[in-house]
Amino acid sequence: MAHTADTDFKTRLQSWLPKLVLSPSLAMVLVFVYGFILFSVYLSFTDSRLLPSYGWVGLENYSKLWRLSHWEISLTNMGIFAALYITICTVLGLSLAIFLDQKIRAEGLIRTIYLYPMALSFIVTGTAWKWFLDPGIGLENVLQTWGWTSFEFDWIKDRDFAIYTVVLAAVWQTSGFVMAMFLAGLRGIDNEILKAAQMDGASNWNLYRRIIIPQLRPAFLSAFVILSHLAIKTFDLVIALTGGGPGRATELPATFMYSYTFTRNQMGIGAASATIMLMTIAAIMIPYLYAELREKK
Amino acid sequence: MSVASQDTAIRTGRVTRTLIYLVLLLFALFYMLPLYVMVVNSVKPLNEITGGGMMNLPQAFTLEPWAKAWSSAQIGVDPTGLQPYFWNSIKMVVPAVAISTVLGALNGYVLTKWRFKGDTILFGLMLFACFIPFQIVLIPMARMLGLIGLAGTTWGLVLVHVVYGIGFTTLYFRNYYAVFPTELVRAAQIDGAGFFQIFWRILLPSSGPIAVVSIIWQFTNIWNDFLFGASFAGADSQPMTVALNNLVQSSTGVKEYNVHFAGAILAALPTLLVYIVAGRYFVRGLMAGSVKG
Known part of the structure; x- marks a missing residue:
């Protein structure tokens, strides 16, 4: 029993491994590129001056x-x-x-x-x-x-x-x-x-x-x-x-x-x-x- | 790539050929001009430049400007020369190139040999990230580096360069591995080899050419970067490009053009050496990766 559970875990790990290996890069890109883009676009609608601030000013x-x-x-x-x-x-x-x-x-x-x-x-x-x-x-x-x-x-x-x-x-x-x-x-x-x-x-x-x-x-x-x-x-x-x-x-x-x-x-x-x-x-x-x-x- | 080495079938006459050589020579001179200006003026005393002799060979040869640019010129507030900034750049470039290349190789391996639904879209997202104007991430990046305690440090810059470099390294390795026979990978899988074993034993040994491309590309881009260095570096992590700009734009005292030129060559030397020594491997590696598409 223990043996099959072990191999089971291994094969499952093997099938997840590729996505696991890709995920740090993907996470970095999602946060540092797309998350940051959203943040900057959001800031463009706020009254930020020296520092980011979150007062909404629309298209001003x-x-x-x-x-x-x-x-x-x-x-x-x-x-x-x-x-x-x-x-x-x-x-x-x-x-x-x-x-x-x-x-x-x-x-x-x-x-x-x-x-x-x-x-x-x-x-x-x-x-x-x-x-x-x-x-x-x-x-x-x-x-x-x-x-x-x-x-x-x-x-x-x-x-x-x-x-x-x-x-x-x-x-x-x-x-x-x-x-x-x-x-x-x-x-x-x-x-x-x-x-x-x-x-x-x-x-x-x-x-x-x-x-x-x-x-x-x-x-x-x-x-x-x-x-x-x-x-x-x-x-x-x-x-x-x-x-x-x-x-x-x-x-x-x-x-x-x-x-x-x-x-x-x-x-x-x-x-x-x-x-x-x-x-x-x-x-x-x-x-x-x-x-x-x-x-x- | 046999077509790549084929010459054209166009035939040209003697007069045309002479004209072509003339034009090619003229442009060779145009491209060499700034390098000539930098080199000859970096080894002459200042008065020879200000006296209208910028295009002349030095009359009194001196290495003084080089010594000054390297170890005693005023950069910002301290008369340190470019030396400490050169090492800052090295400390930033080496880990950033290594990490982004390793990640690019692994990503390229997954995206070609372990394909899954939606992988092309994910790759597209990574690739687009290479081309964004970095102005769009400057403000949040500055906040983020502060938040995780890496503001103004070399490791902060390493992180930035890895993040915005993996798109390119992934692209290179993905294109290269795309033409690597998948049957070899499948056969190894049947023999019981795991994910990393296949990568380590089968793909990596033949990845030399594309690793060279990735390393040269990343090295050149990161060494030459100015925007991130100027935005995120602290006093003791400023890279060479930022220091050179400070040296040249400094408004105090006499403008020492010869020192500026020597400094510019010092900043250019590493990438220039890489280009001269390994440039042809770069083109060859790119060709190997782009056989298909």
């Missing part, structure tokens, strides 16, 4: 938020930044991938050089570009010393142009990675179709336009999803490169949220802005993940 934080010029600037900047960052990274990544796919000598070395910025922290990238673009010691000063005395390049100090320096540094950091994604896509294309089209007299331009680029659809989609979610999360780069300035010229939603929550003690408004960031990312990521996971079944 949201209506305040949309009246703030600071938030409006952050959103406009995000629009400019995301549009340019995603477009330039995609065009540049695809072009470099196509060029690199022409049986290039030293391809491995070139790939390594294009990709290494991805290994760096945005704080390092920001520091390097900050001083290189600084008119006092960087490019402007160097070219003036070399004799081009009328040369001016002070975008990083110019309210109207500073956001483009953020684009430049961000493109520098991630375009190589996008290149690698497209290169992997190009290497997966069946050469037989290309050879057949070549026999029919198709030009290289037409081969790319009609056959190759349409086949890169999945790579375009992943690049778009990854780049847009990186754009919305951009925070460290701005902190290191411009600190959100000059003035508020390079504030983004992520820096807005941080300063309203932790330095201006407007936690309710900070939580509202974080909620809007989350909803934007969810609108992009959820359909993508849904399609990806369904395909794999």
Whole structure:
């Protein structure tokens, strides 16, 4: 009897073991991700300032938020930044991938050089570009010393142009990675179709336009999803490169949220802005993940 | 993955090829530029930089800026250099990478070889967690760390990085184990092997490539993190990225650009080394995991 009870327990344990092993991770994700999301969303409807407080104020934080010029600037900047960052990274990544796919000598070395910025922290990238673009010691000063005395390049100090320096540094950091994604896509294309089209007299331009680029659809989609979610999360780069300035010229939603929550003690408004960031990312990521996971079944 | 190594069938003329090489070279210079700026300016005296010589090679070579960045530069209130923060980062990264990788391996094993109803939805929930803007969890996380007594500690940061890293590690191991023959697992089960025995003896021995991917990914992400470090670290647990930012943004005294550049390289060195030494294993491991889908 004891023996069977023992094996019984063992088999039952064995059948529960997989779920038991998964449960700590699952519990962490449920509490620290989804529980916290609910908590933050809840805070966005309360009068929290320095500390969380639970006085319900309805949509007041949201209506305040949309009246703030600071938030409006952050959103406009995000629009400019995301549009340019995603477009330039995609065009540049695809072009470099196509060029690199022409049986290039030293391809491995070139790939390594294009990709290494991805290994760096945005704080390092920001520091390097900050001083290189600084008119006092960087490019402007160097070219003036070399004799081009009328040369001016002070975008990083110019309210109207500073956001483009953020684009430049961000493109520098991630375009190589996008290149690698497209290169992997190009290497997966069946050469037989290309050879057949070549026999029919198709030009290289037409081969790319009609056959190759349409086949890169999945790579375009992943690049778009990854780049847009990186754009919305951009925070460290701005902190290191411009600190959100000059003035508020390079504030983004992520820096807005941080300063309203932790330095201006407007936690309710900070939580509202974080909620809007989350909803934007969810609108992009959820359909993508849904399609990806369904395909794999 | 035989297709992956195939070259294109496109043929190009001599002029086109020259142009292509030219463009590729130009962009290689663009990508190298910041690294060049950091390296040459980290080994020259300050007056060579402020005098308009940022692009020049050093005239008077010196390692002084490196020594200063490492052990005596003013970070925050103390002239400690980046050294203590470097060790803070190491103390945070090593356990966080180890724990998240082990959990990811176990999760991937369960989600592919012990499938149950609803497992894909659970995985989807874990995966989405990787992509949330972390601003949405900052406030409750700060409260929670205070509540469990880990506020401002290295272990608090380890917990944060494990929680928001297991989505990725689970993804990697799940994709990798998905193409591992399930028949081997079933056969071992029939022979009486248990859950952990199968994992230990059958899956783990062939998990090298994907473990490398997971470790490199986590190491890079956690080492380079700034948001969590800036939000949750205390005075004696601040990671390297936060310290570097404090060094560079410090508004007191003369701006020592050469020290800033040396500090930036110090902060970049670990991940750069990992990329150069193990980068190709990363790509290879990813390929092995993505054969299917």
